[in-house]
Amino acid sequence: MTTTECEISLTVNGEAVREAVPPRLLLGDFLRERAGIAGTHFGCEQGVCGTCTVLLDGESIRSCLLFAVQADGCEVATVESLASDGQLHRLQTLFKKHHALQCGYCTPGMLMTALDLLANRPPASEADIRDGIRGNLCRCTGYQNIVAALMEAAGLEKADGAGA
Amino acid sequence: MGITQGMGARVQRVEDERYLTGRTHFIDAMALPRMLTVAFVRGGEAHARLLGIGVQTAAACPGVSHVMTGEEANALCQPIRADRTRLGRTHYAPTDYPVMASGVIRHVGEIVAAVVADDRYLAEDAAEQVRVDVEPLPPVLSVDQALAPDAPLVHGTLGDNRHYHGRLENGEVDAAFESAHRVVRTQLRSNRHCASPMETRAVLAHLDADGRLVVYTSSQMPHMVRTKLADLLGLPERNIRVVAPDVGGGFGLKCHVFPEELILAALALKLERPVKWIEDRRENYMAGFHAKEECIEFALALGEDGTIEAIDAAFHADGGAYTSFPFTPSSEPSMAAATCTGPYRVRNLRTEAIAAYTNKSTLSVCRGVGLPIVNYALEHSIDRAAAELGLDPAEMRRRNLLRSEDFPYGTPNFTLYDSGSPLESLEQALELMDYENLRKEQAAALAEGRHLGIGIASMIETTTYGQDVLAPFGKSDNVALHESAALRVAPDGGITLSVGTHSHGQGHATTFAQLVAGVLGCDVGDIRFVQGDTDTTPYGSGTWGSRSAVAGGGAVLKAARQVRDKAMQVAAHLLQIPVAEVEITNDGRFARKGGEGPSLERGEVARAALYETNLPLGLDAGLEATASVSPRSPYTTATHIAFVQVDPATGKVDVLRYGVSEDCGPMINPTVVEGQIAGGVVQGIGSALLEHHIYDDQGQLATASMMDYRLPTAPLVPRIEMAHLETPSPHSEDGLKGMGEGGAVGPMGAVPNAVSDALKPLIGWQPISELPITPERVHDLLRRHGWRG
Numbered sequence: 028m029t030t031t032e033c034e035i036s037l038t039v040n041g042e043a044v045r046e047a048v049p050p051r052l053l054l055g056d057f058l059r060e061r062a063g064i065a066g067t068h069f070g071c072e073q074g075v076c077g078t079c080t081v082l083l084d085g086e087s088i089r090s091c092l093l094f095a096v097q098a099d100g101c102e103v104a105t106v107e108s109l110a111s112d113g114q115l116h117r118l119q120t121l122f123k124k125h126h127a128l129q130c131g132y133c134t135p136g137m138l139m140t141a142l143d144l145l146a147n148r149p150p151a152s153e154a155d156i157r158d159g160i161r162g163n164l165c166r167c168t169g170y171q172n173i174v175a176a177l178m179e180a181a182g183l184e185k186a187d188g189a190g191a
Numbered sequence: 192m193g194i195t196q197g198m199g200a201r202v203q204r205v206e207d208e209r210y211l212t213g214r215t216h217f218i219d220a221m222a223l224p225r226m227l228t229v230a231f232v233r234g235g236e237a238h239a240r241l242l243g244i245g246v247q248t249a250a251a252c253p254g255v256s257h258v259m260t261g262e263e264a265n266a267l268c269q270p271i272r273a274d275r276t277r278l279g280r281t282h283y284a285p286t287d288y289p290v291m292a293s294g295v296i297r298h299v300g301e302i303v304a305a306v307v308a309d310d311r312y313l314a315e316d317a318a319e320q321v322r323v324d325v326e327p328l329p330p331v332l333s334v335d336q337a338l339a340p341d342a343p344l345v346h347g348t349l350g351d352n353r354h355y356h357g358r359l360e361n362g363e364v365d366a367a368f369e370s371a372h373r374v375v376r377t378q379l380r381s382n383r384h385c386a387s388p389m390e391t392r393a394v395l396a397h398l399d400a401d402g403r404l405v406v407y408t409s410s411q412m413p414h415m416v417r418t419k420l421a422d423l424l425g426l427p428e429r430n431i432r433v434v435a436p437d438v439g440g441g442f443g444l445k446c447h448v449f450p451e452e453l454i455l456a457a458l459a460l461k462l463e464r465p466v467k468w469i470e471d472r473r474e475n476y477m478a479g480f481h482a483k484e485e486c487i488e489f490a491l492a493l494g495e496d497g498t499i500e501a502i503d504a505a506f507h508a509d510g511g512a513y514t515s516f517p518f519t520p521s522s523e524p525s526m527a528a529a530t531c532t533g534p535y536r537v538r539n540l541r542t543e544a545i546a547a548y549t550n551k552s553t554l555s556v557c558r559g560v561g562l563p564i565v566n567y568a569l570e571h572s573i574d575r576a577a578a579e580l581g582l583d584p585a586e587m588r589r590r591n592l593l594r595s596e597d598f599p600y601g602t603p604n605f606t607l608y609d610s611g612s613p614l615e616s617l618e619q620a621l622e623l624m625d626y627e628n629l630r631k632e633q634a635a636a637l638a639e640g641r642h643l644g645i646g647i648a649s650m651i652e653t654t655t656y657g658q659d660v661l662a663p664f665g666k667s668d669n670v671a672l673h674e675s676a677a678l679r680v681a682p683d684g685g686i687t688l689s690v691g692t693h694s695h696g697q698g699h700a701t702t703f704a705q706l707v708a709g710v711l712g713c714d715v716g717d718i719r720f721v722q723g724d725t726d727t728t729p730y731g732s733g734t735w736g737s738r739s740a741v742a743g744g745g746a747v748l749k750a751a752r753q754v755r756d757k758a759m760q761v762a763a764h765l766l767q768i769p770v771a772e773v774e775i776t777n778d779g780r781f782a783r784k785g786g787e788g789p790s791l792e793r794g795e796v797a798r799a800a801l802y803e804t805n806l807p808l809g810l811d812a813g814l815e816a817t818a819s820v821s822p823r824s825p826y827t828t829a830t831h832i833a834f835v836q837v838d839p840a841t842g843k844v845d846v847l848r849y850g851v852s853e854d855c856g857p858m859i860n861p862t863v864v865e866g867q868i869a870g871g872v873v874q875g876i877g878s879a880l881l882e883h884h885i886y887d888d889q890g891q892l893a894t895a896s897m898m899d900y901r902l903p904t905a906p907l908v909p910r911i912e913m914a915h916l917e918t919p920s921p922h923s924e925d926g927l928k929g930m931g932e933g934g935a936v937g938p939m940g941a942v943p944n945a946v947s948d949a950l951k952p953l954i955g956w957q958p959i960s961e962l963p964i965t966p967e968r969v970h971d972l973l974r975r976h977g978w979r980g
Contacts, residue, residue: 059219068219068389073472105213119208123208126865130437130695133439158907166440171868
């Protein structure tokens with residue numbers, strides 16, 4: 028099915044990208060296959076699981092529910108943008124410290140959601156954190172240590188024994 | 192560093208950084224030059240005769256290289272089969288499982304064609320143009336229907352729909368039931384569950400420079416996949432390389448050999464181009480295997496004091512369309528039957544296990560295999576018995592649980608429990624949750640009109656699945672039960688450890704390195720961990736059945752000790768002292784005991800061994816070892832306690848607190864153990880409250896998306912509280928036991944028990960006869976027993 032391609036220019040992790048893309052190309056596929064940034068994964072392609080979450084102009088969005096052309100002129104940030112100069116981002120360090128990942132497949136999306144949560148809707152409690160990541164599914168950790176990592180990231184008192 | 196990073200240390204995982212930074216090697220991130228993408232055309236009927244497939248339009252679509260149908264695929268590839276010997280009187284009727292539907296479609300989602308195109312968008316466009324002509328046949332949609340005398344046959348060549356039918360009787364069962372003070376007989380139905388790893392299945396196949404077939408697959412068992420590819424494609428196994436790279440969760444789904452792996456291999460061989468398939472979630476739910484759906488009849492014969500005198504249990508599993516390889520639909524009911532006395536003293540037992548073919552996606556193994564069903568049936572029956580006898584559920588258990596001094600314990604299932612602490616675990620869990628206060632809190636809440644419930648579930652977890660457990664079922668015909676490890680020291684002292692298991696979240700790169708660190712006195716950072724590649728790892732059947740610590744870790748310990756022993760000989764020679772005088776210091780140096788005199792770094796010893804400089808006479812060069820372990824099955828015991836609130840007005844169940852006392856023997860890394868427990872418990876809570884694959888009366892899957900198949904989210908679950916006991920196994924290396932599945936087992940008993948307990952003041956203790964416990968079911972149960980609010 029040949030379609031007219033559209034020229035888009037956007038910033039991905041601080042770098043300008045200019046590409047001609049089919050209108051139906053998903054942003055997630057664009058990032059992986061055109062921009063060569065493969066750390067973002069799909070888990071359901073229906074906007075349910077949150078695995079493909081990236082930041083679009085600083086807000087978390089599902090890259091499976093957005094076409095690449097809709098990101099024209101925007102700034103996209105993926106998990107690859109977090110570490111710099113070989114140093115992990117504080118959130119990444121806390122995930123490692125608290126054993127907040129097992130298979131690691133949901134981790135990029137979880138990190139990007141958490142980044143948005145901490146920056147834009149600072150949680151005041153464990154319940155806020157749990158509610159803040161309710162759109163991201165993890166099948167390995169039971170969320171326990173993700174919550175523990177985010178409690179420390181948010182500067183909240185760790186509940187007794189959490190994330191031991 | 193070595194000692195502080197050995198067994199028992201909470202070492203941070205060494206493998207985390209690549210996942211945290213997105214530098215992972217999941218198959219979705221892999222691309223090869225000239226790579227093509229595959230989209231499958233899947234049957235839309237539950238049961239239908241396949242009359243014809245029209246591919247001309249699809250083949251002419253833009254970017255399409257090839258459309259493969261069943262005629263071609265099944266000529267290139269033999270059907271998958273899981274035959275068995277040693278069956279005794281057990282009825283076992285495996286099917287051919289063709290890689291594409293052959294003549295008949297037997298479930299919605301069965302593959303009828305594969306479209307190969309330049310990219311996935313084009314492949315999916317073309318797949319929509321494939322015409323599938325069928326003549327619908329009557330579908331079989333439940334185990335009851337499958338076993339009815341007039342049932343349509345799912346497989347016409349078999350005389351009936353039974354895949355597996357096993358029976359066992361031991362002791363005086365009828366007499367025990369006749370003389371029982373009370374009989375508690377309960378009928379239960381468990382839900383149709385699926386593993387639902389966040390990464391779906393994925394395969395990339397190509398030919399390398401030598402023309403060898405290379406298959407990347409998201410698998411828990413790369414060596415088994417390679418063996419089966421060779422067998423079914425008719426290739427020498429040495430000419431196949433299978434790689435399971437980063438794998439985004441498995442939970443038992445990915446410990447099978449799948450048609451998709453074989454088809455992708457056949458396409459790569461035919462087209463001589465790399466081909467890739469990334470499963471979408473709809474396919475994963477329609478055609479990835481399901482688990483757990485069983486009808487259960489469970490009866491306890493009870494003495495006046497609550498002693499369990501006998502158990503009579505029947506497990507009938509809705510086995511789906513085909514025989515999966517290697518574990519087969521029989522695993523679910525046969526493991527349930529084989530473990531259905533749980534951690535209790537029971538002398539008299541009768542079991543029946545049936546798996547029947549139906550027109551649904553194949554039922555096979557998933558985290559816990561049979562044990563979650565047993566936990567539901569047995570623990571719920573015990574709580575019912577306690578209610579009928581007027582005993583506290585904890586007291587009912589105290590009167591029947593095995594205690595540590597009872598082990599080793601032979602069950603009437605002819606299973607030998609090696610070791611454990613069920614009673615001690617119960618007491619620890621009660622203390623962890625402060626049971627007495629919890630009861631007070633429950634009473635106080637009731638006075639305010641809130642309905643809280645406490646559910647206890649005791650459990651014993653079969654781990655590792657050695658010959659002692661699987662050989663009687665003939666399952667060892669299809670899956671290797673040993674595991675291997677190879678350890679090699681380089682001239683700089685650095686260590687490469689390669690294993691046949693596969694970690695996809697379990698943290699083996701860290702925990703196995705800790706085992707080596709404990710033996711060689713090194714740092715986990717000194718060890719390069721290799722897994723998943725059949726070219727570079729020793730043969731093993733991979734990671735399933737909570738076997739990696741005992742079988743894989745055991746092999747690692749053996750290999751490390753062989754290397755240590757040889758290094759000691761070399762060091763003794765270099766230091767000019769007797770071997771018995773050499774020790775490895777806390778910082779990993781080889782020195783005279785007591786630390787006097789000169790010492791050697793591991794690299795110096797390795798260099799001497801590799802360069803044969805001053806090597807003792809008679810000693811082979813090099814510093815490496817390959818070892819294997821053929822394990823027996825150690826048993827892990829645990830107690831789960833759920834504390835829930837039920838809203839009678841809406842039927843909603845909230846899990847307020849959840850506690851686990853577990854005894855999995857010595858823990859290599861308690862942080863990793865606790866991560867497994869928490870993740871397992873939340874899966875188990877999902878099984879109990881949310882997850883269910885629903886087929887409609889035409890056999891259409893109504894839950895083919897994550898919107899419909901509900902997985903637990905963070906706000907739906909509490910923080911899991913934990914306590915540990917550590918009883919070593921007498922027959923594994925260093926007393927290790929498995930524990931990967933147990934977390935998902937206990938909630939199947941604890942949550943229904945808590946809900947029945949919460950509703951008791953309203954309608955008396957009533958069984959939860961069907962999972963998951965949805966608000967509608969709670970509502971119906973209350974109405975059925977006359978509660979009108």
